[in-house]
Amino acid sequence: MNAQTHEAQRLDDVAEITWMQLVGASGLSEGDLRELVHYGALVPRDPAAPTWTFETRWLVVARTASRLRHDFDLDSHGVSVVLSFVERIDTLEAELCRLRAQLG
Amino acid sequence: MKYKDYYAILGVARDASAEDIKTAYRRLARKFHPDVSKEKNAEEKFKEMAEAYEALKDTEKRAAYDQLGRHDAGQEFRPGPDWGQQFGPGNASFDDIDLSDLFAGLSARRSRQADAGRRSERPVAGSDYEAAVRLTFEQAYTGTEVDLELSVLEWDPDGGVRRVPHRVKARIPRGVTNGEKLRVPGRGGRGARGGPDGDLYLDIEVTPHPLYRVAERDLYLDLPLAPWEAVLGTSVQLPTPGGPVTLKVPAGTRAGQQLRLSGRGIARGNGTAGNLYAIVRIEVPTTIDDAERESYRQLAENATFNPRAALEREASR
Numbered sequence: 001m002n003a004q005t006h007e008a009q010r011l012d013d014v015a016e017i018t019w020m021q022l023v024g025a026s027g028l029s030e031g032d033l034r035e036l037v038h039y040g041a042l043v044p045r046d047p048a049a050p051t052w053t054f055e056t057r058w059l060v061v062a063r064t065a066s067r068l069r070h071d072f073d074l075d076s077h078g079v080s081v082v083l084s085f086v087e088r089i090d091t092l093e094a095e096l097c098r099l100r101a102q103l104g
Numbered sequence: 105m106k107y108k109d110y111y112a113i114l115g116v117a118r119d120a121s122a123e124d125i126k127t128a129y130r131r132l133a134r135k136f137h138p139d140v141s142k143e144k145n146a147e148e149k150f151k152e153m154a155e156a157y158e159a160l161k162d163t164e165k166r167a168a169y170d171q172l173g174r175h176d177a178g179q180e181f182r183p184g185p186d187w188g189q190q191f192g193p194g195n196a197s198f199d200d201i202d203l204s205d206l207f208a209g210l211s212a213r214r215s216r217q218a219d220a221g222r223r224s225e226r227p228v229a230g231s232d233y234e235a236a237v238r239l240t241f242e243q244a245y246t247g248t249e250v251d252l253e254l255s256v257l258e259w260d261p262d263g264g265v266r267r268v269p270h271r272v273k274a275r276i277p278r279g280v281t282n283g284e285k286l287r288v289p290g291r292g293g294r295g296a297r298g299g300p301d302g303d304l305y306l307d308i309e310v311t312p313h314p315l316y317r318v319a320e321r322d323l324y325l326d327l328p329l330a331p332w333e334a335v336l337g338t339s340v341q342l343p344t345p346g347g348p349v350t351l352k353v354p355a356g357t358r359a360g361q362q363l364r365l366s367g368r369g370i371a372r373g374n375g376t377a378g379n380l381y382a383i384v385r386i387e388v389p390t391t392i393d394d395a396e397r398e399s400y401r402q403l404a405e406n407a408t409f410n411p412r413a414a415l416e417r418e419a420s421r
Contacts, residue, residue: 005249005273008286008306011333014374024229025303060285063305064139071133071154086139098319102362103327104383 011056014043019052026062028069034075036065041083105182105202107175118170121350122161129157164214165207200267205257209265227299231256232292239276241313245345245370247278250306256293270302277393279372281318282310310377315343321370321378328362328387329353344380345366351382359386 009015022042023030036042037052042061044052064086065079074082111118114128134140138147159165161393168191182198183191183206191210198206237250254270256380272291280286285305292302293365310318317324327340337355341348344365362381370376392400410416 003251003271003273005275006288006291008274008276008288010280010373011275011285011287024300025232027232056287059287068137068139068224070138071150072130083139089140094320098322101319101322101324102381102383104317104323104385 001079011060013057015056016053017056022054027066032076039080041080107179108160108203109177113152113156125160159207180273181387205265212259226266228296229299230293230302232302236307238309240311244280244310248276252273277373279370280308284308323369323380326385327382328385334386359384
């Protein structure tokens, strides 16, 4: 029997997940995630909304945060600082990739 | 199963203190953690040291590891029956699993025993799985289907652990790029006691294309032009992933100039598409016949263009 084909979903700035879905999929506790939002490491679509929703790309960030917390034994503030460095590295690598593409 | 020397992996003595083990792990994690390191094989090395640390940081697991005895790294071995009685399910077969599975099983059994002690009925979410998916440029551009055969850990009701195949067919949307992560909801491990199933995460790797260089959703390719084509302008047939197009090269095009083909880059499902940039390279012939040489000589005599005018002005100051 042929196995069913499942849709692989893009984690981007188009699709949206709820706060509870982010909690469930991130591997972090609700308290830890709330602290990361407080430190600006995760940004809800509307921070003033009574229930937060997020672009699905934040799931990648939240899962990275979960890994960093576990592997380096960091608190939420430490995780948020490392995440800011990771984001800078990602931005610089994207620029480097573009320059290399232009140079050939 | 193959023996791994966890102490050697962390670079500590077998009688190292818990503090020494933690320090050694932190020093190595700082260097090799895949989220922060660009060392060669960082991910592979980090997995190895994280596995070693998971076993050695925990008193019971460390005792279980020590009880396996000392062997050479990579040497085949089997835990003795006493080990199974003390740390594993009594009837453990240890077939088709490796050392990390053995300790994962130990953690799972301990967690189940704790739950049973608390008479806990709490739902347990299934594990998330992660798999690398390698695509050609064309597959990534158009989208494709992949048939994945993963090998995942499964726990018997009696606490034994074994590896089982886990097959997932997934549809990859068009326009994915190298390094992107996708999620297949509910295709990870099974949840228990009503807990949700885990998800499957796909790490996309796109093999480089011989012609197109990718930067996010934009594509770059070299457009070689003859000197007279750059001066006079021309029309060229250009390949694009969506099919060939005619590109008008304006007169006076310079080397390095980027000619943009709007919307001819990588397209996404939501209708947005990047651009394709043709980067002008002006090629000169390496061999010319007498007639051509004569033409160039005449051009040199008649031309007023001086590409070094600014340099000469500077030099004559």
